[in-house]
Amino acid sequence: MQLITIKNLFKTYRLGDVEVSALRGLSLSIEQGEFVALYGASGSGKTTLLNIIACIDAPSSGKVFYEQKQINYSQSKKLGQFRLNKIGFVFQSYNLVPVLNTYENIEYPLLLTAKSEEERKQLVENIIDQVGLTDVKGHKPRQLSGGQRQRVAIGRALVNKPKLVIADEPTANLDVKTSRRILELLTGLNEVENTTFLIATHDPLVKEYVGRSIMIRDGKIRTKEHV
Amino acid sequence: MFKFFRLSIKNVFRNTQRTVLTVLTVSIGFMSIIVTAGYMDYVFVGLRESFIRGGTGHIQIFNKEYTEKDEQHLLEYGLQDYENLKNDISSDKEVRFVMKRIEFQGLVSNGEQTKVFLGKGVEPKKESKLSTFFVEMEKGTFPGLIKNEEGELQGAVGKGLAQDLQAEIGDYLTLLSATPGGMYNAIDIKLSGIFSTGIPEYDNRQVMVDISTAQLLLDTDKISNLVVVLDETSQTPQTLDKFEKKHASVSFLSWSELTPYYNSVVALYERGFGVLGIIIVFIVVLASSNTMTMSVFERTKEIATILSIGTSRLRVWLNYIYEGFLIGVLSSVIGTVLSYTVIFTINEMNLTMPPPPGRTTAYPLTITPLHSTILIVTLLTIVVCVVATLLPAYRASKLNIVEALGHE
Numbered sequence: 001m002q003l004i005t006i007k008n009l010f011k012t013y014r015l016g017d018v019e020v021s022a023l024r025g026l027s028l029s030i031e032q033g034e035f036v037a038l039y040g041a042s043g044s045g046k047t048t049l050l051n052i053i054a055c056i057d058a059p060s061s062g063k064v065f066y067e068q069k070q071i072n073y074s075q076s077k078k079l080g081q082f083r084l085n086k087i088g089f090v091f092q093s094y095n096l097v098p099v100l101n102t103y104e105n106i107e108y109p110l111l112l113t114a115k116s117e118e119e120r121k122q123l124v125e126n127i128i129d130q131v132g133l134t135d136v137k138g139h140k141p142r143q144l145s146g147g148q149r150q151r152v153a154i155g156r157a158l159v160n161k162p163k164l165v166i167a168d169e170p171t172a173n174l175d176v177k178t179s180r181r182i183l184e185l186l187t188g189l190n191e192v193e194n195t196t197f198l199i200a201t202h203d204p205l206v207k208e209y210v211g212r213s214i215m216i217r218d219g220k221i222r223t224k225e226h227v
Numbered sequence: 228m229f230k231f232f233r234l235s236i237k238n239v240f241r242n243t244q245r246t247v248l249t250v251l252t253v254s255i256g257f258m259s260i261i262v263t264a265g266y267m268d269y270v271f272v273g274l275r276e277s278f279i280r281g282g283t284g285h286i287q288i289f290n291k292e293y294t295e296k297d298e299q300h301l302l303e304y305g306l307q308d309y310e311n312l313k314n315d316i317s318s319d320k321e322v323r324f325v326m327k328r329i330e331f332q333g334l335v336s337n338g339e340q341t342k343v344f345l346g347k348g349v350e351p352k353k354e355s356k357l358s359t360f361f362v363e364m365e366k367g368t369f370p371g372l373i374k375n376e377e378g379e380l381q382g383a384v385g386k387g388l389a390q391d392l393q394a395e396i397g398d399y400l401t402l403l404s405a406t407p408g409g410m411y412n413a414i415d416i417k418l419s420g421i422f423s424t425g426i427p428e429y430d431n432r433q434v435m436v437d438i439s440t441a442q443l444l445l446d447t448d449k450i451s452n453l454v455v456v457l458d459e460t461s462q463t464p465q466t467l468d469k470f471e472k473k474h475a476s477v478s479f480l481s482w483s484e485l486t487p488y489y490n491s492v493v494a495l496y497e498r499g500f501g502v503l504g505i506i507i508v509f510i511v512v513l514a515s516s517n518t519m520t521m522s523v524f525e526r527t528k529e530i531a532t533i534l535s536i537g538t539s540r541l542r543v544w545l546n547y548i549y550e551g552f553l554i555g556v557l558s559s560v561i562g563t564v565l566s567y568t569v570i571f572t573i574n575e576m577n578l579t580m581p582p583p584p585g586r587t588t589a590y591p592l593t594i595t596p597l598h599s600t601i602l603i604v605t606l607l608t609i610v611v612c613v614v615a616t617l618l619p620a621y622r623a624s625k626l627n628i629v630e631a632l633g634h635e
Contacts, residue, residue: 084538095632098529111230
């Protein structure tokens, strides 16, 4: 089943008097449960594509479908709810809330839902166990290593059981050993939970773990590799 | 709501040094308002009571025409046949006592020097109950104004007038005054008292005699007015209202109508206090607003992250409002503790303020702890802190997620 379908996507930014085309007629489909990597140089348009799929940016033209339903980018309130329920985010520099501990950071998306404290506790404990953070669940981000922080970010992305997790350079700030552990964790979760992962990266290591690699250059897809 | 309130509490203490500085600034502003208001209240109450006990009483009763027309001669519109009225007013449960008064003027002489005087005919025993605190009998007593056992008329003069006339207790003075009938009359009085009101202008002019002595001098059975003294000053408005409805044939004036000076002093102080209040509110707004603006700037990426996760813009806005509210509450609590500490310390130090303009006596510096004002200022502080947060909170809620995620 197609989870994401993108048709003829254009995105143009205005920088002063200059118009910059980040995406130039990009089309793409991603199946439910896929593990996809987006490769490309800086400025190739991969982050812009992720932002549009994540509904935090709107395309200049073109259409994006989620489970065959077209996303309406003009309804910002509905998009917020959509992101909360359907999409998980993992950022390059983790972007954790520094005043919250591991448990609270992972719990945060659930606070935005109507789930009871008991339900929240069950979900958070389960995720903490899955990402291997049981020993540090009371620690603040500053007390955690880079790898642990990224695990917290992954836990936060997955706690609400989204169908799609979008990760922008999730291994960029990590050493090779830690990167491998994180990627093993992500692939494991992909297999167990059937969660779709879409990762924008420069890291060649990621290719070893993903099911499909997509090369983007100048706002267009150049190659698609299936493993 | 509480789950996000917890997050706001954590955010308030994220940068402890900045929060402490902001809370201290707001608390000191809070304390300044409370201490100033407490001092002003003490001054107002002191000034009000000095007028009331200095002779004005709480309510004065006049012939209706006295308040409507100008007198052509002394006591033209004085009160006559007032005994029933006096008895009726005296029987009211709020009334401590009612006393007669005559105000007149004339010349006073010791045989060598003659001075102009302002005379007051009083009921000495009642007058002593009203005025002893603010009219100090430096020599003699109020009851000493009454005719003595030898049948001699007696009277007291202000300290300045006594000095001018080089008069001592036991000396004889002659009072000369025009009667309501247009004649001149003179009596001799034996000086039985020298008093001070603390106001040199009064002390240089004033003569006080028993009401019967004044009526003898003026050859009249009229009086200028009746002075009503109540148990509590706060009872004045409702008592006045009650009397006005019951006795429409005479005029009632309250102490505040009889003391325009008091009203102008209060207006002046309140204007000054208003300016101080505006400055303090401005400082509080700046301090809170600056803290929140810094906080939004520092947390730009974090706000973008929680927005991207699905937090509504309203929730982001509300979280900042909670933080403003918390700073307001915290500042009010610390401000209250500071205020009571400062008030207690000042009151315990027994400091003395220099005599105010036109007065000769110093007065103790006392600050009244105004509990109701603390409650009002607490609410005001919280509201001001929340209002100061509105704009930074709005900015936070309107951040462009993509741009803000790239913020370093």
